[in-house]
Amino acid sequence: MKTQTIIATVLCLAHSQSVLAATDQLVLEDATVGFKTPKHVAVVGAGSAGSSTAYFLRKYSQERGISLNITVYERDGHIGGRSTTVGVYGDEQNPVELGASIFVEVNHNLVDAAKEFNLSTSGIRELRSKGPVLGVWNGRDFVYIQSAGGSWWDTAKLFWKYGLAPLKTVNLMKATVGKFLKMYEEPYFPWKSLSQVAYDLGLTAATASTGEQFLEQNGIGKLFAQDIVQASTRVNYAQNLPLLHGLEAMVCMATDGAQAIDGGNWQIFSNMLSAAQATVHLNRTVSRLAKLNNNKYSISTKKQGSKTEALDQQIFDEVVLAGPLQYSDIDFDPKPRHLPDSIPYVQLHVTVFTSKHALSPRAFNLSSEKLVPQVVLTTLPPGEHHGSSPEGVGLPGFFSISLLRPSMDTREGRGELEYLYKVFSPAPLNDTFLANILGLAEKATIDKEDISWQYRKVWNSYPYEYPRVTFEELQLDEGLWYTAGIESFISTMETSSLMGKNIARLMVDGWES
Template sequence: MAPPPAALLLLLPPALAALLAGAAAATRAPPRSIAVVGAGIGGSAVAYFLQQHFGPQVQLDVYEAANVGGRLATVTVNKQQYESGGASIHSLNLHMQDFVKILGLKHRREVAGKSAIFSGEHFVLEETDWYLLNLFRLWWHYGISFLRLQMWVEEVMEKFMRIYKYQAYGYAFSSLEELLRSLGGEAFVNMTQRSVAESLLEVGVTQRFVDDVIAAVLRSSYGQSVLVPAFAGAMSLAGAQGSTWAVEGGNKLVCSGLLKLTKANVIPARVTGVSLHSSEGRALYQVHYEDDEGQGSGFYDMVVLTAPLHPSKSNFTFQNFEPPITDFPGAFQPSVTSVVHGYLNSSYFGFPDPKLFPFASILTTDTPDLFFNAMDNICPVNISSAFRRKQPQEAAVWRVLSQQPLDKQQLKTLFRSYYSVQVTEWQAYPHYDSAKSLPPIVLHDNLFYLSSVEWVASSMEMVAVAAKNVALLAYNRWYQDLEKIDQKDLMHKVKTEL
C-alpha cells in the first residue's frame, strides 16, 4: 500500500487522514538488523526493549570488548564473589525491579550494618540501632536541614517518577532537555546547570549539613564534591535516603539474563567506529570492529551506542556523516575500587579495641588529607540463611572507594594486615561540570547515543530509563509516529488517555 500524498491527506477529515497515515506506516517493514555497542546495563536493556517493540524477527548484534555487565562486575575472594561495580538498586527503580521479575531473579537478603561519616580526625555523625536517636542526633547537629533535604528530594523524585507513565504510553524524547522539561519543566533543565550545594542552600539546608552529610554521600556515589549538578545530586541523595537492594548472585545477572532472553548475538569485539552508507534510499550503517582475528565490519539499519563517546574513553570515529559527528567534550571521573580481605585498623578511626568498632560502612567528608571516599564491609553476592557479618576484630572483605589506587602506606593506615587486595580502576562517571551542555541522543536518522543520559545523572536505573526512551524513540521514528515524540503537556495527555 503506497502512502497517500500529503496534499490528499489535507483534504480528508482528520480521523480518516490519521487512519490512512497509520495504515501506511504499519506496512513498513521493521529493521532487518540492529547493532548495540556495549553489553552493560544500557546495552542489555536497550536490546530487550528494542525486541519488545520491533519483534523477535529483528537481528540484534551486541558488541562487547570486555565482560557482559560492564560496570556491574564482581571479584572473587576465597571462592566467594563480591560486587566491585554498581552495588545497590533503589526500591523505586521500577525498570530494574521489572527486569529481576521477568528474569526470575531474587533480591539478595539484607544484612544490617551501621554507617558513620568520618572527617579524617573523628566521626562527625554516627548511626545507632535506634531510629529515634538517629533523628535526634540529626536535629541536634543540623536542625531541620535533614527535613528540608528530604522534602526537596521527594519533590524531585515525585516528578521524575512520571517517566514510567509516559513510557508505558509509548512517549519518547529526542533530547535530554525535552525529557527533563516533560518531567519538571525548565526547573529540571536548570538543575543540570547549577550545583546541588547551591540548590540545597536555597531551600534552607545549612552549610554545615552540606559540608558534612551531602559531601559524604556524593563522595561515596560519584567520587565528587557538592559542586555536581543538582539533578545528579538529587538522584544520588534519593538512593542514600531510601531502601536499597541487590540481586542474589550479582547485579550483572540482569545484563546476561536480558541478553539471553532476547537471544541477542553477543560479539566479543571492540567497535572502533561507524560509517554511513545508503541503501534503497535510506541510511545504512557500517559498524567497524576489532577482535582476536583482526578487523571486521557489519551493516545495520539501526545502531545504538551505549559506550561513552569522549576522548578519555575511546578513539571512536564517525565517517561519511554530513555534518560531521565530532568528539564530545568533557572527561570522566577516575574511580578506583579496592576489594581488601584483611583486618581493619580500627585505631585509625579512634577505636583502639577492634571489638568495639560498630560500623559496617564509613563515608568521608571532603577533607584534603583523606585519601579514600568511602569504605564498607561487604557481603558476598550469594548469602545463605546462616550467613553472619564478620565481627570487627575478624578478617573481613572491605570495599574501599578512592580516586587513585591505594599505595602500601595507605593500605597500612586502613588495615592492620591483609591477605589480598584486588583493584578495579573505573572511569565510571562523568566529571560533572555544570557549564557543559548536555550531549545529544540522536546522532543521525537511526543512530542513537544512549550514554548521553549519564551527563544528567548516572545510575543503573537512569541508564535503564534511557534505554527504554531510545527504544521508543527508535520505534516511533522508524514508523513516523511523530505524535509520540517530544509532546508537550504530557501529564494532561496521559490523563485523557486513561
Template structure:
C-alpha cells in the first residue's frame, strides 16, 4: 500500500497545476403566440450556463451514457447573457503564455510555442461522465499530464512555510532511492493508511455515480439529493472529524496529506471544510486525472456554440422582473393569482400545474445597455452573490453563500533556492503544496514550463544570477491574498514584473458544514431555476454539468405543460 503514496502525491501535484410575496408575471397568448417557441433566458456563460443551453438544445445529452431514453423535441428558443465581453468560460478560464522551444536556444519569440494554462478549474477525472464524454463527443484532445514540461524534474513537496516536510520525485517506482522515499512516507503515515483512504474515496465515487442512473428522479433541493445519495452526514461534519474519528485514518496523514489536498483544491484546511468536499479533493487518487489540450475553456465554448443559443456577451443583467403589462396580461395575472392562492406557499412548483389556459408566464430581463426581452423561464447559472441585478417585486428563495476569494498569479523568473532553505546543489520541487501551520505566503506553487529568456534589466539583475546558464520558468501560484512585489522579490532572484498576471476568482463557496446547513432549492421562484445552488454541496466542473442537466429536465417538464395548455 505504501507504493500508492506516489500516485497520491502525483495527483495532488496535478491538482495544484423561501418563496414569499412573489408577484408572478404572465404573457397573454394570442393566435401567433400559441405557436411560438418556449423562450428560456440563461444568465451566465460559465460551464453551468453553457451546459444548460446545450442540454436544452440536445436533451439526449450526447455526452451522457446513462441509458435514458431520448427526450422528445420541443420548440425552445435559448438566449444566453454574460457580463464578460470575453465570451463563454466563467470561472473556467484559460490563458496562453510563450515557453522556450525544446529543440532550440533561439531567442526569436515568434518561434516560441505557447503554454495553455487553466487559471480556474484545471483538472477532472475519468469518472466525471459528463465532462469526459462531452469532450470525447466534441473530439477535444485530452491529456493525462496537464501543464507538464518534460524538462522540469517533476518533484513534489510539502512546505510548511519554514521547511519541506517531505519531497518525492518522479523516478520509476523500481528505483532503489524511490523505495527508500516511499518507505519513509509509510513509516510516517502508516503502511495501510493510503489503502484505507482509497477504499473510502472509491465508495464515495461509486455512490455519487447514482446521479448518472436513468432511474434517478429529478431533485428539487440539494438536501433532497444528499439524502438520496446517503451523504447528508458528510455535510454536517468537518473532513478531519470524518477521516480521523469516523474512518480511523492516521491523524498525521490527515493533517498533512489530506489537508494539502483540500487546500490545493478549495483553499480551505481539512479542519474547516466539510467531509464531502474532503472526499472530492481526494477523488484523483482513485481515477485517472486529465485535462483538455488547449485549456478546459474549450469545452465551455463548444457547449455554448453547439447549443445554437443567441448570446449577449459583455451584457450584464441589471434587472429581472415579472412581466405584468404585456399584451393585456392583467386578466391572465388575475387568474394566476387565484391559482397561486390555492397553491401551498412552500411548494411553488404546484402553481405551474394550475396555469390558466392561454396564459404564459413571463420574466423580463434587462441588460446594462437597456436591452429588454421577456422569457417563459429563466435559468440562473452564475452565483447570485455575484449577480448584481435588481429584483424588488419578488423574493428569491436562496440562502446566502460566502465564496472563497482565490488569487492566481502567473509569473516567470528565476526562483530563489534560498527562500526555501536549499543550497545551490539542490533543486526546487516542481510542485509545492503547503501546510497552513507555518502560515506560508501561498497555497500552492507549480513550475509550469521553461520560459524563453527574460528581458533582463542589467541594473536590476542581482549578481547571484548567472543569466547565461540559470533557467527561467513560468510559475503558477494560488494564494489567499494578492502576492505583492515584496513577496515575489523574496521568492524569485529575478522575475519579469511586466508579464506577471494576477487574477482574482470568487472561485467556489466556502464548503464548510455551516455553509452547507441551509437547503438550496433548485427552483427559487416560479419559472426561475438556479444551477449554482449545488455548489455548497460539491463545486466542480462536473457537478455544474450534473446540476445543469437536472435543471434542464425540470424546465422541459414545465415547458411541456405550458405549451400544452397554451395550445389548448
C-alpha cells in the first residue's frame, strides 16, 4: 500500500458528484409460509440503522418463511438521517453532501448495498494535476502538504519528518480494524451484547484508552500523532486525540477505497427501505410508546411540528428505536426495564457556499504566489493543549475547509463558474472569517457578489467518544430494541448499518426459538 494513503485524510471529505444515479430497485419477495399471522414491527428512524434494520428483517424473515409487516416512522422529511444532500443554488440536480460523505472498502454493508442496487459510485477527485491537494494547518503554518498524485518527494518528506510512525500506524490500524471485522462473522455474529463482543475481540484495549494514549502505547511518535492522526480525528469527529478513544482514532485512518454514491449516499437507505417493502411515514414523530399486557406495543404518532394530540395509533409485536433516544422526546408507558444514558453529542456547524474567489494564501501565512491546498485539515500548534476538553478547536478556529469542485451558477442572468466550498466548524462562520479566507479582509460585510449562495446546517453529529469499556444494551425491554448504543463504540454509517443487521438477525432468531 502506498505510504500516501496513510495521510490521505482528504478521503474523509469526499463528496458525491452532481449527476443523480439511475437505480434499479431490488425488492425482496415476501415469503408468507410458516407463520400464518404476520409479525408487525415498527422501526423509529429512517437513517442508516433504521433502514438497515428493515432491510435485513425482510431478508432474514424471507429466508425463514416468516410473514412480516414493517412500518418505519421518520420525524424528518427525508430518508437517510445524517446522510443528507442539498441542491447547490437550490438545484436538486447539483447536490452536495451535508453529513456522512464517504464510505470505504471495509464497509461491507454499504459496499454490498451499492452493488446490489446498481448505484453509481465515485472515488476522490483531485481538481489539480499539479500543486497541493491536501494540507494540515495548525493555525500558524502548514505542518504537512501533499501534492497532486502523491509524489516520491512527499513520501521522502514524510519519512524524514516522522520516521517509521506512518508504517506503524498503518499496521496498527489494520490489526485493530481486522478485529472489528470479525463482528460480521460467526461465531461472533449475531452478538447479544456489544460490551461482551468488544471484550471477546480484544477491542476494549483500544476503547479504554484515549487516542493519544493508544498510539503512544503502540510506539507511535507524538509528532505524527498530533500532525496527521489528530487532523483526521478532527475532520471526522471534531475531537482531539486526548479526548476520543483509540478505536475511533484507528477508524479515522482506514481510508482505503473511499467512495460516495453519485447524487447522495441517502440512496442506499432509500433502496433498502424499498427492498424491505416497508411502509414509510415521513414527517411523523413517535410521541408515545406504551407496552401492553400482552407484551405488544402501542405507538402513537403525530405530524412533525404539530402541537395537537396524536393523529395515529397502531399496535406492533416489536419496536426498534433506531436513533439516539435522548433526542426522541418519546413518552414511555411504562418506562422500559433499561433506559440508555444521555451522552453528550458534538454540535457541528456545516457551511457550504459558492464564490468566485479562491482561498487566500495570506489567510494561511503563505506567500502570494503559493496555492492553498484543495483541502485544508487542521491540528493544534505546538504548546496548545486542550486535554479532554470538548472546546478543542484551538487556534485554527475550524476543523476543515474543502474546495469540492467548480460549480456553474445556472440561475437566470448569472451563468458564472464558481468554486464550491464546504467548512466544518464548532460555531457559525461570521463575515470576518469568510472575508479573511477569501482574501477580502478589507470588507466589513460579505455580499452576494462575493458569496453568491450558501447553506448552513447544524448537526448533533456524533457522540464525544470518551474512553469506555462498556456499551449500551441492545434490548431495552422485551420486544424493544435500541441501535444507537454502537455510536459510543464507533460512529459511522457502516456501524449503524451493522447494528441494524445484528438486531434484525436476533429478532428473527427469537421468532423461531
